[in-house]
Amino acid sequence: MLSDSDLTALLITLKLAALTTLILLLIGTPLAWWLARSRWRFKFLIEAVIALPLVLPPTVLGFYLLIALGPNGPIGGLMQSLGGQPLAFTFTGLVIGSVFYSMPFVVQPLQSAFKAIGTRPMEVAATLRASPLDRFFTVAVPLARPGFLTATVLGFAHTIGEFGVVLMIGGNIPGQTQVLSIAIYDHVEVLEYSQAHWLSGGLMVLSFLMLISVYALNRRFSFHNMGDST
Amino acid sequence: MTIEARFKIKRQNFTLDVELNIPDNGITAVYGDSGCGKTTLLRAIAGLEFSQDGYLRVGHKLWQDGSFFVPPEKRSLGYVFQEASLFPHLNVRRNLEYGLKRVPHKDSKVSLERAIDLLGISHLLDRSSTQLSGGERQRVAIARALATSPRILLMDEPLSALDLKRKQEIMPYLESLHEELKIPVLYVSHAPGEVARLADHLILLEQGKLKASGKLDDMLTRLDLPLAHGDKAAALIHATVAGHDSEFNLTYLDFPGGRFTVAHKDLNINHPVRLRVIARDVSLTLEHQTHTSILNIFPATVEEMTPEGTAQIMIRLLVQGVPLLARITRKSASLLALEPGKQVFAQVKSVALLS
Numbered sequence: 001m002l003s004d005s006d007l008t009a010l011l012i013t014l015k016l017a018a019l020t021t022l023i024l025l026l027i028g029t030p031l032a033w034w035l036a037r038s039r040w041r042f043k044f045l046i047e048a049v050i051a052l053p054l055v056l057p058p059t060v061l062g063f064y065l066l067i068a069l070g071p072n073g074p075i076g077g078l079m080q081s082l083g084g085q086p087l088a089f090t091f092t093g094l095v096i097g098s099v100f101y102s103m104p105f106v107v108q109p110l111q112s113a114f115k116a117i118g119t120r121p122m123e124v125a126a127t128l129r130a131s132p133l134d135r136f137f138t139v140a141v142p143l144a145r146p147g148f149l150t151a152t153v154l155g156f157a158h159t160i161g162e163f164g165v166v167l168m169i170g171g172n173i174p175g176q177t178q179v180l181s182i183a184i185y186d187h188v189e190v191l192e193y194s195q196a197h198w199l200s201g202g203l204m205v206l207s208f209l210m211l212i213s214v215y216a217l218n219r220r221f222s223f224h225n226m227g228d229s230t
Numbered sequence: 231m232t233i234e235a236r237f238k239i240k241r242q243n244f245t246l247d248v249e250l251n252i253p254d255n256g257i258t259a260v261y262g263d264s265g266c267g268k269t270t271l272l273r274a275i276a277g278l279e280f281s282q283d284g285y286l287r288v289g290h291k292l293w294q295d296g297s298f299f300v301p302p303e304k305r306s307l308g309y310v311f312q313e314a315s316l317f318p319h320l321n322v323r324r325n326l327e328y329g330l331k332r333v334p335h336k337d338s339k340v341s342l343e344r345a346i347d348l349l350g351i352s353h354l355l356d357r358s359s360t361q362l363s364g365g366e367r368q369r370v371a372i373a374r375a376l377a378t379s380p381r382i383l384l385m386d387e388p389l390s391a392l393d394l395k396r397k398q399e400i401m402p403y404l405e406s407l408h409e410e411l412k413i414p415v416l417y418v419s420h421a422p423g424e425v426a427r428l429a430d431h432l433i434l435l436e437q438g439k440l441k442a443s444g445k446l447d448d449m450l451t452r453l454d455l456p457l458a459h460g461d462k463a464a465a466l467i468h469a470t471v472a473g474h475d476s477e478f479n480l481t482y483l484d485f486p487g488g489r490f491t492v493a494h495k496d497l498n499i500n501h502p503v504r505l506r507v508i509a510r511d512v513s514l515t516l517e518h519q520t521h522t523s524i525l526n527i528f529p530a531t532v533e534e535m536t537p538e539g540t541a542q543i544m545i546r547l548l549v550q551g552v553p554l555l556a557r558i559t560r561k562s563a564s565l566l567a568l569e570p571g572k573q574v575f576a577q578v579k580s581v582a583l584l585s
Contacts, residue, residue, distance in 0.1 A: 120315055123278055126302040127309035128329030129378060135303075138328075142319040 032110035062168025113147020256430035277302035308375030314367035316359040329378040365396035451553040487549030504584040509555035
């Protein structure tokens with residue numbers, strides 16, 4: 001069964017994934033809305049930057065983040081000059097890294113969900129006296145509900161599964177930055193296969209259940225397009 | 231009080247450039263071929279389209295003057311889109327309440343019950359908005375717009391997405407709006423039938439420009455406008471039911487120029503009706519024919535004549551001031567020596583009741 005240190009790793013992983021997803025929903029929603037609506041000609045540059053973690057080896061991303069967050073990097077240096085700690089090898093550093101790493105998994109589903117709504121429902125709401133913020137929350141968000149569900153689950157699951165970035169910027173400090181995927185790696189390294197089995201199998205079941213619920217719920221939530229369909 | 235509008239909106243393939251005075255009462259049809267800018271005009275009035283040097287005043291409320299621009303949600307208007315555009319995540323009742331809830335209480339003059347009543351949708355309230363027929367959806371959308379007690383109602387071809395049967399299902403409701411509401415309605419359409427049945431005024435657009443505007447019955451018979459030409463050219467006559475003949479099963483309809491006799495219609499005395507008299511169903515004689523099967527004969531004055539193709543002539547007549555169109559051959563016109571000012575008798579072969 002699970003040892004105490006495995007349980008700690010599990011808790012850190014869940015905390016990391018939950019916090020990362022929350023932050024990503026807060027940042028990603030306005031960003032995705034802007035990407036879905038803006039006609040700025042250089043928008044594609046931002047889209048490419050957000051998509052980078054999809055194609056980069058996580059170690060590359062982790063390497064640059066390590067440098068940026070370390071005492072001599074711009075972010076870590078800033079923290080230090082403000083009297084704080086450099087962020088490399090801390091839980092906060094892990095959260096920052098995960099936000100970058102999982103961003104496309106949250107932003108992209110939201111962006112396509114917002115895009116699919118079109119402009120008409122928002123115009124209808126405007127002619128029914130709803131202010132921009134009002135119509136965003138009462139029309140755009142409910143209509144993009146499948147997108148929010150997908151974004152939340154993918155963001156969460158992807159953060160749970162991260163390895164390379166964590167290894168680079170978090171190190172492997174039990175109780176602070178040791179997450180599940182790294183605990184599994186450690187077990188395998190010292191040939192503790194049964195522990196590795198428990199953790200891996202559990203992670204697999206968890207991920208599978210999350211994906212099943214997304215796909216099932218999204219089928220129930222999907223609305224007919226406005227106007228047509230009889 | 232009128233609605234004053236001036237817009238200049240450039241789009242990729244056309245420019246809307248109009249200056250309009252829209253009557254502050256009744257239904258004003260915005261008519262023209264597709265692509266003439268009807269929808270853009272309506273969207274500009276709603277504030278959904280911005281033009282740099284636009285101007286819009288509705289009654290004494292200024293909605294736009296150059297860069298002073300009241301956003302759509304602050305304009306007291308109802309907008310009915312071509313497709314009903316109900317919110318799919320809300321049921322019918324909550325769709326209806328969406329706008330109502332956002333109108334300050336003191337500005338709420340039309341109650342939800344009345345809007346529901348006018349459109350006959352009380353049986354749909356708890357239904358999902360995705361499970362309605364096209365006609366039902368459009369009726370809910372109209373009621374939703376009315377429930378905000380708008381100062382003006384804008385309708386963008388509300389019937390064009392519906393088949394003939396649904397159109398006929400919705401028409402009576404639109405007609406009752408006309409009788410019951412005191413607010414001006416701007417009704418975009420490219421269907422002459424709808425316009426003739428509903429509108430009081432007409433704005434004619436052509437390639438983004440204002441071609442003409444005025445009272446509908448006048449506009450339909452103005453020979454300088456395209457409406458008064460072609461096979462479907464027809465005059466519109468407002469009449470009231472004067473009585474019924476039970477022996478021959480007929481109904482008498484009075485208008486300022488005389489009395490129409492038509493097959494019996496089950497309508498109350500004094501009920502207002504709209505009649506459509508198609509130009510090719512009107513023939514002219516110099517003397518009052520007595521031995522004829524035609525019942526509806528009126529003395530008239532030739533006002534204006536223009537050639538219609540190479541063989542025919544379109545003639546605008548006045549029957550005691552009421553305009554009527556007649557399309558006859560050029561040969562007949564020559565034989566009768568017709569010219570403006572000449573007294574004739576107009577024989578109306580058939581007449582259609584529009585409402």
